[in-house]
Amino acid sequence: MAGRTGERGTPPAGAGRAAEAFPGFAELAGGVLGKAVPLYLSMAAGVAGVLAAAAALGHAGTSSLAAYALTAAVFNPVLMAVQGALRGSMPFIAEAGGGELGPVVRDAAWLALSAGALGGLLVTAAPELAAAAGAAEAAAGAFGALPLLMGCALLAASLQSCATTLLVALGRSREAMRTGLVGTGLSVALVLALVPGAGPLPVLGTAGAGAGMLLGSAAAAATGHLLLRRAVAEEGGGSGPGRPDWRAVLRIARVGLPLGTTMLIKFGVLGLLVMAAAGAGAAEAAAHQITASLAGFAFLPATAAGQAAVPFMARAAAARGPRAARRPLLAGAAVALPAVALTAAATAAAAGPLLGALTPDPRVQGLVLSLLPLLLLLVLADAAQALPGMGLIAVKRTSPTLYSFALCYGALAAAAFPLAAAGGLAWLWTAFTAATAGLVAGQAAGFLRATGLR
Known part of the structure; x- marks a missing residue:
């Protein structure tokens, strides 16, 4: 498909793109943003559907x-x-x-x-x-x-x-x-x-x-x-x-x-x-589901920007070696991290009235509100680990991601039931946040190692 063009007349990924002039940081960030917006809208609609189901069933x-x-x-x-x-x-x-x-x-x-x-x-x-x-x-x-x-x-x-x-x-x-x-x-x-x-x-x-x-x-x-x-x-x-x-x-x-x-x-x-x-307990299950849905919504900009950045990273790596993928990753981070922080803060600020729409149970509402500080930390850590993970896809080195998740989430799985029994949702979400912070270190180290050689 050497003659095929993508959206807005851009040529397809491959050898032809590898020979193109490498764009500057601002152009990279603008390109990532332009590609991320349609993906974000689709993802946001999907999360809205999940929240609608949770709201309807919460009132049932x-x-x-x-x-x-x-x-x-x-x-x-x-x-x-x-x-x-x-x-x-x-x-x-x-x-x-x-x-x-x-x-x-x-x-x-x-x-x-x-x-x-x-x-x-x-x-x-x-x-x-x-x-x-x-x-x-x-x-x-x-x-x-x-x-x-x-x-x-x-x-x-x-x-x-x-x-x-x-x-x-x-x-x-x-x-x-x-x-x-x-x-x-x-x-x-x-x-x-x-x-x-x-x-x-x-x-x-x-x-x-x-x-x-x-x-x-x-x-x-x-x-x-x-x-x-x-x-x-x-x-x-x-x-x-x-x-x-x-x-x-x-x-x-x-x-x-x-x-x-x-x-x-x-x-x-x-x-x-x-x-x-x-x-x-049932209230804990409902509160966990609502909090996880809110976290998923706040995380969407990182997913959209990360996926949008993959072609830029792949083309840079093909043209100049794996190390060149680092600048497009930073451009993706410049788009994703502020958007995630703003979305998470807005979600926390709107949590009170939003919870009234999702569930009439005051105990569930109280549990969700108590988890909001952990939710903010978790979402920021999740966004920080997602970008190097997408970079590893771009340079075709996905094994470090697999190993990082197996280690960090394996430990979380082993501890989940004892922690929930001993300390409820607070302990469970603390462990969840800690495991995600571990992914930041694992993904970043994997990406730097994979892009360390020209």
């Missing part, structure tokens, strides 16, 4: 919110692992051209379908996994059809992730943003209508949340693949369905395996934190 009852949190504790790490594996398709898309695009799209879709189906089965077992962890009592029988519906939603979300990953690889971030907005908009509308039974609709509770997520993900998957087919057709290829080439599917999976494993470790341990909080 603390046990309903606990059931949702426990199911999400399985859903999120599985989906993140699938998304990490699907990122292995990006270099194949970058290398393909014209008629070669269709087979890559087809094989990535089969990987998403296979991994999504297996992951969906695991999500349906959320009540049993919660019981094994000693956390099912907090849900008080409120699971209902939620695990089955969210298992189906995971399959649809895997197909959606396939489409958005490939759209980003083709330089179509606006189409990826539209895909996310379609799914989130429909999901939020349905959750807010189905959970409380708006108008003539029956009260569905947790089943309504699951149904809303399923239908929203299915709509986003359909939209994304339609936009993807159009984009591939414009590149001279075809993306119609066909029989899989399982050897090609496995090649994609092998490239994405380190990232998928890191995602699984991260979100698997975050799921354990939910279960550890639930072991302390």
